[in-house]
Amino acid sequence: MRTRIVTFGAVLSVVTFAFVTSVRSGGAAASHSRASSSTSATHVRMTSSDDGRADLVAAITSTTELASAEIAGKFVNMSAGPARFDLASVRVLRENVYGAVRSDGTPCFYATLGERGGRGFCLASFVGQPVVTTATVIRQYDSPTAPFEMFVSGLARANVQSVTFTLRDGRQVTTSVVHRVFSVRLTNTEPGDVLSVEVTYTSGQSKELLPLSNYAPVVAPTGRGAPADLRSLRSHESK
Amino acid sequence: MGVSNNRTRSCGRTLLLSLAVAITLASTLGAPAASAVGWVDVPSGYENNPINSWTYDASCNYGCYIVNTANPVYSSNIRLYVETPPGTGSANDVIEGYIYPTGGWYAYGYFQYWEGTPDYLGVSGGNKYAVCSHYSLIYRNPLATCQRYSTT
Secondary structure (H helix, E strand, O other): OHHHHHHHHHHHHHHHHHHHHHHHHHHHHHHHHHHHHHHHHHOOOOOOOOOOHHHHHHHHHOOOOEOOHHHHHHHHHHOEOOEOOOHHHOEEEEOOEEEEEOOOOOEEEEEEOOOOEEEEEEEOOOOOOOEEEEEEEEEOOOOOOOOEEEEEEEEEOOOEEEEEEEEOOOOEEEEEOEOOEEEEEEOOOOOOOEEEEEEEEOOOOEEEOOOHHHOOOOOOOOOOOOOHHHHHHHHHHHO | OHHHHHHHHHHHHHHHHHHHHHHHHHHHHHHHHHHOOEEEEOOOOOOOOOOOOOOOOOOOOOOOEEEEOOOOEEEEEEEEEOOOOOOOOOOOOEEEEEEOOOOOEEEEEEEOOOEEEEEEEEEOOEEEEEEEEEOOHHHEOOEOEEEEEEOO
16 A cells, blocks of 8 residues: 555656646746747738749648758747747758748748858748848857858749859859758858859859849948948938 | 554655655756746847947948847847838848957848848857847838847
8 A cells, every 4th residue: 555655656746747847838938929929019021022932832841851850949949929830840951951831831941050050041032033042151160260151041943053152262162952942151251252143044044143232241240331232221211 | 553544644744745846846947947048139228339349340331220238148049030121121231140248240140131030040159249230220110129049
């Protein structure tokens, strides 16, 4: 009898521990959810164009390789208000680039930055461009004097085969488009070092993308002299 | 009968003790995580205050409107919720990242005007200022929200 009661006590303890812990976790999740909802309420999407979104959603869902749980977990950080991800449906699109469709229909992506972490972004629209790019600039090691490297990841329309970056030091780095995504690591590179971005279409034709500032950072945050598009924006604001 | 009652009392005490231990363990292990670790807003109040006292020179390039932590803090991630009103967006003019206590960027990402919110920089910043800056007034209405993931 004593043995049974002690055993029952032990089981009850474990259950109680698990219950209290889960309640705490749920509380934290609920708190995060509230914060996210608040954020969402403040930032109602003002862009109505779905240019390219449906195609990218199809590209993600037609891919079969599932991402690891660790990678899938990164997508939690790209939730927006009540819009969440089914973490079991995060797909591998190409080496180092992953995709998932958020519950609001937005295609989102996570590209690893070597051993440094990753970058997450979601597509609102191709805004009429053949590709869209996102750049991350990071020291090659954690020192204020270390050289920078740049990671450029992006999304491409169906007729784009590859993207080529020409750098100030003469390098030409080409990345192929796989499942509509591309990603390239440019060592010893910082804003202003990318001189041109060119796409090669599946037809074999190539085209330089302009203005360059739409595809690669042209001025570092520490630089002087605003790019032309910023100057025009400033002029617009002052009116 | 007396022996049986003693055993029952003893087992009851064991049961209560087990419960107490379980609740204490759950409270001890769970409390810090729930109270501090997670996404928190990078405080506003530093806008229009380019941090030129550092070696970081905003010069209103990407940095007329800045939110940043008042001190270097440990952050494992940073993200930016921002909307670009149609027709007014401009590439490369909104950034989030980390600045060394002595000045100079460690890592930063550009928010692009084709992006849906949020932009997420999943890079551990270590003990640095977490910063989001933007050039334009358009990001103040609605106001962009910069969040860092606190690890402490």
